[in-house]
Amino acid sequence: MQSNAALEYDYSVAKLFTYTTILFGFLGMLIGTLIAAQLAFPELNYLLGEYGTFSRLRPLHTNIVIFGFTLSGVFATFYYSAQRVLKVSMAESKFIMFIGKFHFWLYFVGALLGVISLLLGYTQSKEYAQFEWPIDIVIVLVWVLWGVAMFALIGIRREKALYISIWYYIACFLGIAMLYLFNNMSVPTYFASGGLGNILHSVSMYSGTNDALVQWWYGHNAVAFGFTVPIVAMIYYFLPKESGQAIYSYKLSLLSFWGLMFVYLWAGSHHLLWSTVPDWMQTMGSVFSVVLILPSWGSAINMLLTMKGEWNQLTENPLIKFMVLASTFYMLSTLEGPIQAIKSVNAIAHFTDWIPGHVHDGVLGWVVFMIMAALFHMAPRMFKREIYSKKLLEAQFWLQTTAVVLYFTSMWIAGITQGMMWRAVDEYGNLMYSFIDTVTVLHPYYAIRALSGVMYLTGFLMFAYNMYKTMTSSRELTEEPQFRSPMA
Amino acid sequence: MFHWLEKNPFFFSVGVFVVIAFAGLIEILPNFAEASRPVVGLKPYSVLELAGKNIYMKDQCIACHSQLIRPFKAETDRYGQYSLSGEYAYDRPFLWGSKRTGPDLHRIGNYRTTDWHENHMWEPTSVVPGSIMPAYKHMFTNIADIETAYAEAVTVKNVFATPYGDEIKGTRAAWEAHKPAVLAEAAKIAADMKNKDVKDAVAAGNIPEVVALIAYLNRLK
């Protein structure tokens, strides 16, 4: 342990990504709220002509929150925390600074082009891989730049052993690199046809069932390496740092990490249960999903135990509240997922609103909570001012917690009801409900979900405002806070 | 052992990569050759149908509709015969979807018809009161990009050996020569439709998006 008080960390790249996290978070959730409202009130489909229908906007929502909001958050927290746990400053290397800034700007331009292209209807139609091939290439370059920055920082580190967060950031980098490449392989039709048609159009390298396999090998693990692994990286840094507590158990961290790495990819075929992929593959996806509960819960439990004896922090510090609740929502979605992966349960759950319910337990309760807490922790250190308002933070916490609960309870009930209505037969053995019956019955739940969206979005605006004030006008700090973030 | 790894980023990364890549090799590769074989009698999509598929993608019907009938009696009663792997052999990308806000469409061509789709795409509630599906009126005026669909047919023929005939060739002349056949196919569909703009457009040699989309939907059987 060397104390190197002279080290000045350079947060310029982390700050840039912080801004885009807020920007894309707002945009993505605004669209999320709009599409939620469209399912309850279909007239809202016609606000923007052909560009405003639910179907055009839904991929926009998913891509903005994943590639805009979540990835920005991952990059921001990486550029912030990696310097600190590796004990090197980006300012020490002109090369790394250049790569970092280039990484940001290429990312930002790519993200804007991506949004526009989806609005215009250029899409490969594979979930979470919708971007057409030119944008895919930009994403690959962005990813390479991140890798260069990451391994360059690791290369010049002063702290010999890698901290747990770095393990997870590395895994995020490698996992997505591999999956993204394979799943987005496609042939641009313009070049393969001697210059006919639209230059942006392409066809997938794989067809039918094979395409489905590759897609959900990717899709499941985009969740794993996009919504899970880097968020675990964050909580392993920000929770102990904000609370001043030591990690409960190294062994638990270790077993959870390698367990997660090993098991996660086997589970991908749980997205293809009862489809035309071979039965044995489905069974394996189902079984490994259940095994996956424990390595997932391991990290969550490790975090909860890190806070052992610290109840007062939980009641007094809203950032700790966010992170502890994030852990429990992580537990919820990583138990819910495996149970939905049991074949008999999936027969009901698949294709219904129970799946978006599961998704948003994870993303709203875990991903967004964790990213917001991390940015709140970073702000006083990056901008050298205290957090603008604790009251606002508390209010935001309760508003958004209520919103998540409303979201998942409504979708849970809606999904189970719909799934069972599709199967229901009358006393003569004929289908009991026409399809439209199973749609109209969901109206109240869709309305509740839309309300929860408005609440959650409002909470996010409170976050954005609090951050903005923290950056610009709250009380300046003379000294970097050691643990707990100061707030007014 | 692990602590050693944690001090050697290179081997650490290799270790992580091997552990995560492992499952893909065992679970995905073995199936590759087998699953892409077409069922007997499966025909590749016509150029018009491909154009319709591209509109299905452009407007992301997949956001609400699946194309995968699971082997449950309730599902085969509602939608017809369960789906078979070989039926998707020419689907690039696959369009199974993951959410049924609306019904499955894998065999929609068996139980809905051109005129019904015309009414439904124009205003879903006019045929299904209470429907929450958006109206796609813009498809009645937007013109479909048939040339790109033709380029797609050429691509899958050349690169993936999809069995198209000689009329599909990667030259502008071949495309010009094939155009009338596509128009004729469109004209048959337009004949079953009532919308005047659509009929006029087809008569003038342009194919509105909705015509291509209906060709595609009718093909789903």
Next chain:
Amino acid sequence: MNALMIKGLLFAAILIGATIYVVNSMNIDLSDPINMIAMIGAVAIAVLTVGVSIKYINQMKTDTAGGELADESWDGIGEYKNEVPSGWAYSWLGTAIWAMWYMISGYPVNAFSQIGQWNEEVKAYNTKFEEMHKTADAATLRQMGESIFLVQCAPCHGTTGDGLSGKAQDFTSRMTEAQVLAVIEKGSNQLGYPMGAMPPMMATGQDAKDIAKYIAGGMKGEQPASFAACASCHGADGKGMAGMSPNLTGYDETLVGNVVKNGKKGALGRMPAYHDRMTPVQVKALSAYIQTLKGE
């Protein structure tokens, strides 16, 4: 149990209770194995997540942190060398062993066929309903017909069977004048009656109009003389000569059966063919139901 745990479990109970309430209000049979397993899964999710996470959160209140610290510290973050919680370790071991057992000997991965299961499901269905369907009386058929109609036919013919203002056949009456005129003009050969095709232009001009008016009016009042051209095939009463050609006065079983099986393209549009997707009992039920729709 402390207050937090009680509140948490109460929440779980309310969630489950509400789900069961809603599902029940839709008349869903929870004893169906798939429904039951899904419901048990839902209960497990709610109870386990709430229970276990609150157990650990409670430790924040009661326990104290401690243990041997590792040498390293990253940016001031330390790490204890505590053992893993035994419940967690055993659960993991348990699921891993279970997984091995499941894939190797319990339900070997290559031993299940979803298509086989579908076959069994269909067979079980047939044994359950065959008897009932064989002996269905008129009232049962009408009820059956109604529910089939609402699922399969209502998207085109409307939930009341009125044809959605001319988009498809209106079952509250027989045919409109325009429909009849179109058949007279173009003929028809698609329904598969023993008589085969109906030739075009069996009547023209005013004759055709009179006939159309007569048929559309339900074949009441005085029969136009020109109807003789039709009577040779459809019978003087227009009832189709016992299934040789379509009944022009009502939706009998033969007509419904033929249209459902073969589809129909007419003046209104095209009706899809169901080929063999409807059983004979279902067709019978449909025609029984459709006959109840005619308004007087």
